[in-house]
Amino acid sequence: MIDMNWVLVIIGETMVIWGAICNLIASIGLLRFPNFYVRLHALTVGTIWGAFVPLIGVGLIAAGSEFLGDYRWFMAGAAFVTATLLLFLAPVGSHAIARAAHKSKAAIVYPKVVDKLEEDREKGEIR
Amino acid sequence: MDLETHVTTVLSAAIPIFTVSIILYSIRFFKGPTIPDMVISVDAISYAMAVFLTVLAVIFKSPILIPCAIVLMLWAYALDIYVAKYLEAKEYGD
Numbered sequence: 001m002i003d004m005n006w007v008l009v010i011i012g013e014t015m016v017i018w019g020a021i022c023n024l025i026a027s028i029g030l031l032r033f034p035n036f037y038v039r040l041h042a043l044t045v046g047t048i049w050g051a052f053v054p055l056i057g058v059g060l061i062a063a064g065s066e067f068l069g070d071y072r073w074f075m076a077g078a079a080f081v082t083a084t085l086l087l088f089l090a091p092v093g094s095h096a097i098a099r100a101a102h103k104s105k106a107a108i109v110y111p112k113v114v115d116k117l118e119e120d121r122e123k124g125e126i127r
Numbered sequence: 128m129d130l131e132t133h134v135t136t137v138l139s140a141a142i143p144i145f146t147v148s149i150i151l152y153s154i155r156f157f158k159g160p161t162i163p164d165m166v167i168s169v170d171a172i173s174y175a176m177a178v179f180l181t182v183l184a185v186i187f188k189s190p191i192l193i194p195c196a197i198v199l200m201l202w203a204y205a206l207d208i209y210v211a212k213y214l215e216a217k218e219y220g221d
Binding site for chain 1: 130131133137138139141144145147149150151152154157161162163164166167168169170171173175177178181184185188190193194196197198200201203204207208210212213214215
C-alpha cells in the first residue's frame, strides 16, 4: 500500500527542485540578454516556472508532512493563496511596466526591424 | 529514511540554487542601464525571495514566515504599478 503523504511529498519536492533550476536559468537570462524587451522573456520564466510552480510544491509538501503539526494546513493554504495571487498579479505588473517603458521611451528599441505600436501612436490612433 | 529527514535534505539542497539566482538578479539590479531593467530585477528578486521564505518555513517548522511571503509578493506588484504610473505621467498619486 502506498502512503499518501509520501506521494504528496515526492511530487512537491520535484516541483520545488524544478522551480529552483528555472530560477537559475531565468537569472542567467536576465543577466545576459541584450535589451529590456528581451529580458522580459527571461522574467516570465522566473515568475511562472520559478515562483508559481515551487509555491504549489511547498503547499503539497506542507500538506503531506505530519511532523509540522496542526499548523501545516495553515502553511499549505497560505502557499496556495500566494501562488494564486502571483499567477494573476505578476503578468499584470510586467505588462504595465512594459507599456510604460515603450510609451515614455525609457528603454530604447535598438535592434529594430518594425515597430507598429510606435507608428500607430504617431498617427494618433492610440494614445 | 523517515519523512522528516527526507524533506529537510531535499529542501536544503534547493537553498544554494535560490541563493545563487538571487545574487545574479541583484547584479542586474546594480548594473541595469535603464529604470525598467532595475524594476523587473527587483520583481524577480521579490518573487524568488517569497519562494525562499516558504521553503525556509518548512525547514524551520515555523508557520509565521508564510504571511511575509504574501506581503513581499504584493509589494513587488505595487512597485510595478507605481513606477509605470510615474513613467507615463511623471507624477505619483491619483
